[in-house]
Amino acid sequence: MLRERWEASPTLNHKLFxxxxxxxxxxDAMITMCYHRPLDAEWQAAAEQLAAELNVSLIGRSKGQKLIIGQDYVTEKLDVAGRTFSYRQPEGAFTQPNGTVNGKMLNWAFDALGERQDDLLELYCGNGNFTLPLATRVRKVLATEISKTSVNAALSNLDDNGVDNVTLVRLSAEELTEALNEVRPFRRLHGVDLKSYDFGSVFVDPPRAGMDPDTCELTRRFERILYISCNPETLAANIAQLHDTHRVERCALFDQFPYTHHMESGVLLVRR
Known part of the structure; x- marks a missing residue:
């Protein structure tokens, strides 16, 4: 139905790719339409009509241009262990693709981490998807993420949900590894006392490439490694690197992409 709408409109369909x-x-629903041409007032009027008819937010993008009709994010609500968490998911940022399965992943990770009296290090935190529920299981959290859009969303989500024991820093996993190894200082860590943390667990949800070797070595320091993976090959390689110090205590599979070969995995490793 939507495709028929824009194909019937020369203004909306022209150079849409x-x-x-x-x-x-x-x-909530949001549609982003990307063009190989500048967007003008005529496009805006046609897009506003389409957004009103479908009751959605609509974003128009072309080179150096972003027009927003409605808002440039959606809000998801997920229940974890009896508490409802609200997530702002901005346009253009990574989000888990399957809300129902994401809820199951959050509950699995919440249960796998357990109630702790120490601190949690989280790498690749995104918009705070796992950060929010896991923060309720520990004393405090140091979370890192490299995407500025995701960092801003995570900060909003922490505030919206009243989670106040998380320090969020915009660093890559590789940069945080250097900081913890005292290789060099980082201005973005100003005011963060890394030595004040009593890390007992690390949570990682890396991209398909998995953890780089140095970050994987860093995770050896932790008693517990909670690992969410979207690539079983790089997960297996990282587990093999950690095999001499950690063993797999529990694992789970999550079918985020029904009818495809893709599979999400969750693994809890504990020190031998």
Missing amino acids: QVDFLTTLAG
Whole structure:
């Protein structure tokens, strides 16, 4: 139905090359339309009419241009261990693709981490998807993420959910590894006392490339490694690197992409 709408409109269809959709279990929907041409007032009027008819937010993008009709994010609500968490998911940033399965992943990770009296290090935290529920299981959290859009969303999500025991720093996993190894200082860590943390666990949710060798070595320091992976090959390689110090205590599979060969994994490793 949507495709028929824009194809019937010369204004909306002209030089349109990509359409992205982001929806939530909570009922929000956002459409991003990408063009090989500047967007003008005529496009804006046609897009506003389409957004009103479909009751969605609509984003128009072309080189150096972003027009927003409605808002440039959706809000998801997920229940973890009896508490509802609200997530702002901005346009253009990474989000888990399957809301229902994401809820199951969050509950699995929450249970696997357990109630702790020490601190948690989180790498690749994104918009705070896992950060919010896991923060309720520990004394405090140091979380890192490299994407500025995701960092801003995570900060909003922490504030919206009243989670106040998380320090969020915009660093890559490789940079944080250097900081913890005291290789060099980072201005973005100003005011963060790394030595004040009593880390007992590390949570990682890396991209498909997995953890780089230095970051993987860093995780050896922790009694417990909670690992969410979207690539079983790099997960296996990282587990093999950690095999002499950690063993797999529990694992789970999550089918984020039904009818495809892709599979999400969760693994808890504990020190031998």
